[in-house]
Amino acid sequence: MSNNNNDLTLSAPLSGPVLALGNVPDKVFASGAMGDGLAIDPLNDCLHAPCDGEIIQVARTGHALTIRADNGAELLMHVGIDTVALNGQGFALRVEQGARVSRGQVLLQFDLDRVARHCKSLISLIILTNGEHFQLRPLGIDSVKVGEPFMQITARATASVRTAVDNSDAEASAQVRVTHRGGLHARPAALIRKAAQGFSSQSRLHFAGHSAACDSLMGVMGLGVGEGDEVRVTCRGKDCEAALQALVTALSQPIGDAPHAPAAAAPVRVTAEAGVLQGVCAAPGLVCGPLLRMAGVELAPDPGNHQADEQLQRLDAALEQVRGEIHTTLAQARQRKAVEEEEIFAAHLALLEDPALLDAANAAIEHGSAATHAWRDAIQAQCQVLLGLGKPLFAERANDLRDLQQRVLRALLGEAWQFELPAGAIVSAHELTPSDLLQLSAQHAVGLCMAEGGATSHVAILARGKGLPCVVALGAEVLDVPQGQRVVLDAANGRLELAPSEARHAEVHRIRDAQKRRRQQQQNQAHQPAQTRDGVSIEVAANVASSAEAQVAFENGADGVGLLRTEFLFVDRRTAPDEQEQRQAYQAVLDAMGEKSVIIRTIDVGGDKQLDYLPLPAEANPVLGLRGIRLAQVRPELLDQQLRALLQVTPLGRCRILLPMVSEVDELLHIRQRLDQLCMELELSVRPELGVMIEVPAAALLAEQLARHADFLSIGTNDLSQYTLAMDRDHAGLAARVDALHPALLRLIAQTCAGAAKHGRWVGVCGALASDPLATPVLVGLGVSELSVSPLQIAEIKDRVRHLEAAHCRQLSQGLLDLSSATAVRQACQRHWPLS
Incomplete structure (x- = not known):
């Protein structure tokens, strides 16, 4: 140990909130088994060197590394929890073992989105691994930015040593296959060290011609032992047999299992917690009940020779x-x-x-x-x-x-679909189908579990639409759970708890009851205005596609219709609706909304939404083709007919017209001129307000120019997301990444609101982001004054608004624009404005 009398102040290797080690959601780290330290919930995607030093260990999978500072302190930096499972995907090392590094140098870069989606937590650890020579002193700060003072390392007056040396010649050894997922990375290595330190015997681990002392964290990790590798353990000392048994258990028992647990009736897959199967959330929710397994039709062998x-x-x-x-x-x-x-x-x-x-x-x-x-x-x-x-x-x-x-x-x-369910059952299957889901929903199943399946499958889409908690990719072990066993399905976290206690069952019931009470309270206030604590009014309107849906919206407290999709009149028919049919349909929506305003979007078909009676040329990229207002330029008679129908509703002052897919000012000016001409032809003294949808980045960047000629702007975050991120929102592999809380999207929303404000225009959001309660404070903070949501979410979003302070939202939302990913934004939102 050289130069170990020098104290050292470490700079923060990451930006984000600082957590005490005991608050980390991992028993091994939180227990201090690896050493003392602190954690950071990262808001950036690069790990920086906290001091000058040498890289003495790099994890095989790139998610962790150890630096030895010039004063001899050894610091393990571990990005995320359970990140070894990614097997290096999403991590890019910028240094090699043995490299000399300087304070602030980038050590590795990681994909925040991938880690957040596939691992237990993004929380990252900075652990002092040779605490016998040094001690850690936190600086008592709640949040840091990269490079800011983070914590201090001071040398101990005297290094702690074993109080007695075991000189016995007794020896014991064993071969053992390592079963830890990902091999001997940081957490299992810590358990091995902890087991070795409990005995006086000297223990060593041997692998591939190298060996290391079992009580050396760096030594054990440095061997590079992978999952399934066979190692030899040797122990020398009076208690060598006991030490060997403890080390064999530590090497071969998955983290989280209790020692000497009795064999289960059927094997189950565990992660960091015994009795829990881990899968992927397809539809969120928390339920408990008996687990019933459903099997498909099986056929006996076919004898052949049939007619x-x-x-x-x-x-x-x-x-x-x-x-x-x-x-x-x-x-x-x-x-x-x-x-x-x-x-x-x-x-x-x-x-x-x-x-x-x-x-x-x-x-x-x-x-x-x-x-x-x-x-x-x-x-x-x-x-x-x-x-x-x-x-x-x-x-x-x-x-x-x-x-x-x-x-x-x-x-x-000749078999009907038969699967009788008891009340409150959770259904498991190898893989459910869309038809199964409809039947199970009709029989009031409360949750679904699948051994396989994906979070973007049709079953997942239907489950989300029906509010049915669903977890996929749980593995074949879910099919071995005894019929009728009571379980807890925590779908939001992708967990199936196989043996929940009575206390856990009671907790789930309490949570669900509290959610039900809160929903009822929200519903009771749904017809009241939504106003922030500091007096800013936010209009909460509804997205609808028919007069029937408008009636539901009105009954649920909508302040108006923020988006009427008129495509419902044009699809699934052989001929286009005439002017009279259109007028009656639009009038029915206005009538359903009482005295409240209705925003009606002109027809948005073409490209990927074809009409049988409107043949259009096939397009290589339909989403980038003839859509919305572009179609009106090619077939102006369609839009003319629709505008005439809209101009005949009464009272016309409650009707607002919204133009889809506008990308330049001339398109708006052309339609405004045509609307003025039609008003003159119909001898109208009142002209409806004309708004523009902000769905493409060009429109957001031109928001100030558009607002000069439009009466309002409405942001369609669904299309704006896919056009900005260049990701098809229907692509199974990318859909989860098309997140409108991406900082790039937030910047476009902020620019739209700023441009509109210069001309005194208001901005609404009618895309899916408006229905996300986590996004409500961000949108309020960026200057949005109208949120158009699903009719059934009106009460929830209004309640969310009433618990916010607009000034606080404005202050914090600006900082979100500088974050690196949608995941970082969501984490920051949860910290700033937690969802209760």
Whole structure:
């Protein structure tokens, strides 16, 4: 140990709130088993050197490294919790082991979004690993920025040593296979050191021609032992047998398991916590109840030599039956305006007509197969093709094929969908299908668990739409849980708790009851205005697609309609609606809203939303093609007819017109001129307000110029997100990253509000971000004065507004524009304005 009498002040390696070690959500770190230290919840994506020194250890997976300061203090810096599971993905090391580094130098860069989505926590640790020679002194600060003074390291007066030396010649050794996920990284190495320090024997770990003392954290990590590697442990001393047993247990027992636990009836996968299966959240929620396993249709072996004609007729009849069932489902979805559900089952209908699928099944029948086995094999072959492509989107679409496999098999076998559920049941399955979900929802299942599946699958979309908590990718172990066992499904955190205590059950019930009471309280005040604590009024309107939805919005306390999607009048028909039909439909929405204003968006079709009676050329990039106002330029008679219908509603003063997909001022000026001409033709003295949707970055950047000629601006965050981030929001692999709280989006929103304010115009948000309670204070702080949300969220968003101070929101929101990712913004929002 050289130069260890020098005290040292460390600079912060990351920016963010500072946490005491005991508050870290990991038992090993929090217990101090690795040493004393502090933690930072990072807001940036680069780890910097806290002092001058040498890199003496780098984790194989790039998520951690250790620096030896010039005074001899050794500091482990560990990014995130459970980040070893990423196996290096999302981490980019900027230094190598043995490198000399300077204070402030970038040591590694990491993907904040990836770590946040796939790991337990972003909280990062700075641990003093040789505390026998040094002690740590926190500076008592709550938050730091990179480079600011962070904590002090001082040398101890005398280094602690073992009080007795064990000179016994007794020896014991054993071979053991390491079972820790990711191998001997920081946390398992700490447990091994802690086990070794409990005995007087000297213990060493041997691997690949090298060895290290078991009580040396750096030595154990430096061996580079991976998961599944076999190591040899040697112990010498009086208590060598006991020491060996403890070390073998520490090497082979997953973190979080209790020592000497009895064998379970069936194996379960654990993460850092025994009795918990970890998956991925597909739809949030917290529920408890009995877990019931659901299995699909299984077929006995096919003897073959069937009559082809008979089997072909059976298959045709079954296909026709399933088509009829899907048509019924589609009609119900249309009636409820459940657009996503409608799109999913429309795709199923198309799959049933797929010639490759039908030809394969028919060919097998011609060769003597039963219709059941021919259909099953044709589906499985197509699934293998999709899975073989190695793309998540196609793998998840294979689930739709399996849905059709099950439905047609049931029709062929004359079996109805039967799965009787007790009240409050949670259902597990290898992978549920969209049809299963609709049936389970109708039977009042309270939660869903799947061994496989994805968070962007059609089942996940439907589960979110129905508010049904759902966790996917739990692994096959979920299918081994005994039927009827009471569990807790914490879907928001992707957890299935297999053996919750009575206290945990009671806690879940308390949380759900509290949520229910709060929702009721919010609903009771839904018709009251939304005003911040310091007196700023925020209008909370509703997004609707029909007069029926407008009626629901009115009953739920909407201050108006912030977005009427007029496409509902134009789709699923052979001819365009005439002027009279349109006028009646728009008038019905105004009538449903009493005295409140209604913003009606002109038709937004084209590109990816085709109309049967409006043939348009195929486009390589439909989302970048003829959409919204661009279509009106090509087919001006459509917009003219719609504007005429809108100008005939009464009272016209309550009608506001909104133009979609505007990207330049001339487009707005052209429509304003045409609107003025129509008002003159109809001899109208009142002209409705004309607004512009901010959906493309160009519109946000031109907000000040647009506001000079528009009466209001309305931000469509869904399209604005995908155009700004260059990510298709329907892409299975990217959808989770299309987050409107990305700092780039917030900058565009801020610029829009600033540009509108220069001309005294108001700004609303009608995209999905308006319905996100976490985003409410940010939008208020950036200058948005109207939020248009789902009708059922009006009460919640109004309640959120009433608990805010606009001045405080303005102050803190500006700082969010400088953060590095949507994840960092969400974490900061949760700290500044926690959701209770």
